Amino acid sequence: MEPQAPPATHEITNQVPPLEHYNLYECDPTLRAAVEREGAAWHAPSLALDGAMLGKPEVIALAGAANRHEPELFTFSPRGERIDTLEFHPSWHRLLALLRHEGLHALPFDTPRSGAMAARCAGYFLHAQLESGSLCPLTMTFASIPVLQREHMLFAQLAEKLFSREHDPSDAPLARKRSMMVGMGMTEKQGGSDVRTNQTRASALGAASGRGAEYRLVGHKWFFSAPQCDAHLVLARTGTDAPISCFYVPRYTPDGTRNAIRVQRLKDKLGNRSNASSEVEFAGAYGIMIGDEGRGVPTIIEMANYTRLDCVIGSAALMRAALVQAIHHARHRVAFSRKLVDQPLMRNVLADLALETEAATVLFMRLARAFDAHLAAGRTGTAESDAERAWRRIVTPAAKFWVCKRALEFTGEAMEVWGGNGYVEEGPMARFYREAPVNSIWEGSGNVMCLDVLRALERDTQGAHALLAEWRADAQGSPALVAALDALQASLAAPPEEREAGARALAQQLVLCAQAVLLLRAGLNDHAQAFIATRLATSSTGGSCGRVYGTVPATFDHGALIAHAFNA
Template sequence: MSELPPFETHSVENQPPPFVPRDLWADDIVLRECVMRDGAGAFAPRLATYGALAGDALYRLGFDANRDRPRLRTHDQHGHRIDLVEFHPAYHQLMEAAKTHGVAGLSWHEPLPGAHVARAALSYLHHQAEAGTSCPLTMTHAAVPVLQREPALREWATKAAAPHYDPRDVPIGGKAGITLGMGMTEKQGGSDVRANATTATPDADGAYTLVGHKWFFSAPMCDGFLVLAQAPGGLTCFLMPRRRADGAKNAFRLVRLKDKLGDWANASSEVEFTGARAWRVGDEGRGVATIIEMVMLTRLDCMLGSSAEMRMALAQAMHHARHRRTFGKPLVEHALMRNVLADLALESEAATTFALRVARAVDAAPRDPREAAFARIATAAGKYWLCKRAPAFVNEAQECLGGAGYVEESILPRLYRQAPLNSIWEGSGNIQCLDVLRALAREPETVQAVGDELAAASGHDATFDAFVDRLRVDLAVAREAGARMLVERLALALQASVLLRAGSPAAILFIRSRLGGEHGLAFGTLPAEVDAAPLLARALPA
């Protein structure tokens, strides 16, 4: 060690180099394999472009977008009601990059085979850099197919899918691309949207007038919003524009922005409708059915978001452990730390592989009834399980960094605040489990699809086969009180099935630990004799 200059108390050493710039596509062996296997290989060049962008410029922008949170301006300086949300410029740069590269619309503006898988991979890469912007991007993406079926709303569908971002508060006629938000839940109902009290009164020109409120009104800066309200024929879905076609502000008031645990770059609000104009989406009384059409897409994005958070947390832990020395050797060479990192790598690979498999099912659903049935049940089971795993996963990765993982210079505190959100958004865990039970009881095609999926992996591992045999029996006699355990086991079996059929080197260890019981309740409890080297090498290139 060289002699220190006067008044310097210490030299800074034994610190990892900066995490960025990194190439999130090139670094992710598992993601690249999934994209090729699940039919999106033709999109690999643009995924490579976005992976490099996400691991450098977008990653840096994410810190600014979260540090300077959105602010609500209800009135301008002259007292006019404006209901605008102001953002740090980094937010708009993130949104522009995402929209331009297809995170919100590739599935629709380039509907080639594999487009949904490629769009899922783009979302997965973007979410690692900044998760809050994923909210309006997901809602914009999910709304397109239901809007496409309404001739009067085709312009909205086309511009939502378009690879253009325009944050101006003007009518959509002057825009090449738009974003969409949602307002479903009210104070008195929460997940029970049939308890909604907002009224929709038909007008002579075919529009409706909305009066009421929403307790959660997501992404209030968007150009339009899908909302639920009680029409004469029952609960109905509506598209409510921010601006009327003549440029006038629509009749709604933003009451306040939610002071949230995380998701700081994105704005969430409470709103009151004071005679707002809106257009019906679907038939009167079919509001829940209309929303359910979007749920498969939004739940998939919850799976992708949780998988992306795990992936970024794993990469941060691996990067630190390779460069930090403790007790005479790199942290990654200590046996117990290797067990922890290998366990995290195993969980991350299973999550990513499962989420992309579901994306393949969504991609094939319009032309393959079996894949449609599989997507129907797998999105609910996958959303439940992957979103439950993310918070504990991120916390374990924080622990790998020690105190450095708990301070804001690291991305890990932001990931930890974000991790619980996907388990709440688009229906909490109990809602997902009840949805699985409904599918099993009322939609026999979903039972057959799950059976076929698991059977395709049989005969390769005795532990897997025995686990699946027991699961089949339990699926036939499913009860509400045991739904969480059942859905957990279903998700684990589906993850193992995908890993087995992919020929992943992680498959057998995943089965031993998650299905065979050779694992504790915490991460880092893999069998002691496990060789961690292949998993660690696969997790993040040195």
């Protein structure tokens, strides 16, 4: 008998086509309006071109490939030489090349003009929707520039390679490279976020000591991000009881030999798999002190302030990426004889998710303006206004706490829209979900951020008063928002111990008030009122306490909120 073909069991129907060939910038009205509002309209054409490129299937595929093919550590050469080198998949280098080509590692510094920080933040937001791991070395390089600029002799040697828009993946002495990346090394086994417990020692190489002098470092770092970078900013002590100083530690020493930085192992992380994080030991590593001796923590905190802003943007981007995937799925998938997007309860969930992403977008873009004002004040020698300083110093750590926290629940909810298909690794939703916790942990966990908010409020009462006065002026048409600001004011007046115990609630209330005000300022009145009703007002939906997504009152047009969020 001749072999028979197996019978066809069914044809494939009702499966959602992949989301591709769309423009990440053009389909986001909230971002486009914020770019205009925050002074970066001059960069909009570049953002539109970049948004179209990022929606191409061959570019989207880079993200999956970079996370499937993880970096590999080679401790020794075939001849037994200690090399501590890493090998990355070509997709990783392609992602970094795309980021660098757009100037996202240096734009406000190599193009110092009005709105440059807002332009950079908008571009970073677009790329962060594609892949998260490649952002880490780029963010640290970006954040190192304002710190290194204070070291005039050192920066003169590095500026060209820091500003270069070409990604150079080679592992070679800096003199032979076209560009460079900079990382950071703060945490140690015994301390984690408590960097003042660090024990790494630095000894002067010659008679000279202090700022600009050469040192040898002996010690370890428990989390040493992107060990393939061309240099790291590292914390160490110049004596057993000496305060901590900051050091520029290059991958290669001035004579071209590999620095004595021993990579012990790569971290096996939950997410962020495309990026290498490591444990290292310094076996007499060469370094140069930057900043004043004993002022290492304030020196590197300046770097951390910029990386914390990028944590906000990165989490907002994860939410945006998950949202557009969820809306796209709902517009194509049929269940119970109707498309998901036409079903009232699903529309409510998607509308609620859309409100969350819009609020996060207007927030990080407003923070970008505050950082722009800070950079402009530095260039001109003028002072920041009280309100701009408060946005940067007080709202940034609060935003880092809240937006990064929201990404965890958000990505899980968006995954649920996909159902079982969202839970498998073939699609992007599982990767988004695994990426979500990293920004909440990195650069200071939630508690650290909330305590930073308290310290900032205590140190800058004038800025806090200016900020609240500004918000009250915007809230006059919304009794619920006025009441929320009253509650925030009462929290600020609580006794110190009570204020510390309630720091998370205070930071949450502060961010929610800021987001509501910004939605009103953006002219998104219906969106603002829905946000206030579900996040700030005491109502049958439970307000912001213990709520789940999908509780936007039926008095709001859920379909219009979804259509505005993703108009592709």
